[in-house]
Amino acid sequence: MSTAIAILLSALAMSVIVGVRYLAASGGFALATRIRHRGLYTGLDPQIRREIAWSLASAFIYGVPAGVVAWGWQNRGWTRIYTDVHAYPLWYLPVSVLAYLVLHDTWFYWTHRWMHRPRVFRLAHAVHHASRPPTAWAAMAFHPIEALTGAVAIPLLVFAIPIHVGALGLVLTTMTIMGVTNHMGWEMFPRFMWGGKLGGWLITASHHQRHHERYGCNYGLYFRFWDRLCGTDDGLGDFARVHAKVARPQAGGRGAPGAAADRRRAGGVAGRRHLEAPLGQGADPALPDR
Numbered sequence: 285m286s287t288a289i290a291i292l293l294s295a296l297a298m299s300v301i302v303g304v305r306y307l308a309a310s311g312g313f314a315l316a317t318r319i320r321h322r323g324l325y326t327g328l329d330p331q332i333r334r335e336i337a338w339s340l341a342s343a344f345i346y347g348v349p350a351g352v353v354a355w356g357w358q359n360r361g362w363t364r365i366y367t368d369v370h371a372y373p374l375w376y377l378p379v380s381v382l383a384y385l386v387l388h389d390t391w392f393y394w395t396h397r398w399m400h401r402p403r404v405f406r407l408a409h410a411v412h413h414a415s416r417p418p419t420a421w422a423a424m425a426f427h428p429i430e431a432l433t434g435a436v437a438i439p440l441l442v443f444a445i446p447i448h449v450g451a452l453g454l455v456l457t458t459m460t461i462m463g464v465t466n467h468m469g470w471e472m473f474p475r476f477m478w479g480g481k482l483g484g485w486l487i488t489a490s491h492h493q494r495h496h497e498r499y500g501c502n503y504g505l506y507f508r509f510w511d512r513l514c515g516t517d518d519g520l521g522d523f524a525r526v527h528a529k530v531a532r533p534q535a536g537g538r539g540a541p542g543a544a545a546d547r548r549r550a551g552g553v554a555g556r557r558h559l560e561a562p563l564g565q566g567a568d569p570a571l572p573d574r
């Protein structure tokens with residue numbers, strides 16, 4: 285088999301793996317949502333179909349650089365991924381995971397902020413914000429340009445920073461789970477993780493929910509460090525009002541059409557209102573002007 289075909293097959297195989305991983309993770313958490321907050325996604329079927337279509341296209345894009353690098357790792361000794369757990373001291377395992385998460389978060393924060401510049405937003409990021417509010421299926425609902433910025437981060441990092449293959453698996457699992465749960469419309473972590481001191485530094489669903497409500501804030505992925513440092517942290521969103529509306533029997537029962545409209549208002553009108561009065565004074569260059 286020629287090298288070109290082998291690389292192509294590796295890229296295709298990785299795209300399939302990323303797509304199946306997305307369907308399993310988002311499907312699993314969508315099911316958990318049905319159990320925990322029945323009716324939360326009622327009336328959102330057309331939006332969910334759109335989220336799945338964009339996400340599967342993104343999975344294909346994510347698979348290409350990952351598949352090429354995986355082929356090079358297996359066949360040419362590329363990358364600094366290692367398999368012998370004793371190749372580095374054991375303390376390096378958690379340090380490497382943390383380093384990957386911090387650097388990935390940094391890359392995400394700045395590219396995400398860049399995508400909130402008005403022109404770039406309309407072209408590359410409006411697709412992701414078309415979900416109002418997002419669901420568990422929106423984890424990879426990206427325009428191809430946004431998908432490309434996300435797809436290259438980890439494949440580039442493995443050339444720079446040594447990581448055990450198992451630790452890399454942990455990084456990818458964290459990335460997948462946080463991508464899904466940050467969009468699913470409720471908080472699965474215990475309150476101390478997002479409401480207490482730890483939550484002051486970690487990003488979970490309540491934090492990213494506010495990004496989808498107000499746009500010009502809360503750009504981070506895993507940590508609130510950059511948002512706090514740059515003055516773009518606008519606190520946590522609140523699911524309680526929307527959940528109460530969904531659960532209220534007199535509003536027409538669980539999953540009433542009125543509840544779906546209320547959810548859209550929470551993610552839409554509030555967001556637009558915030559565009560007219562962004563963080564701080566005057567126009568924020570990171571805000572979309574639509």
Ligand SMILES: [Zn+2]
Pocket residue numbers: 412418467492496
């Ligand atoms: Zn999002």
Ligand SMILES: [Zn+2]
Pocket residue numbers: 396400409413495
């Ligand atoms: Zn955004």
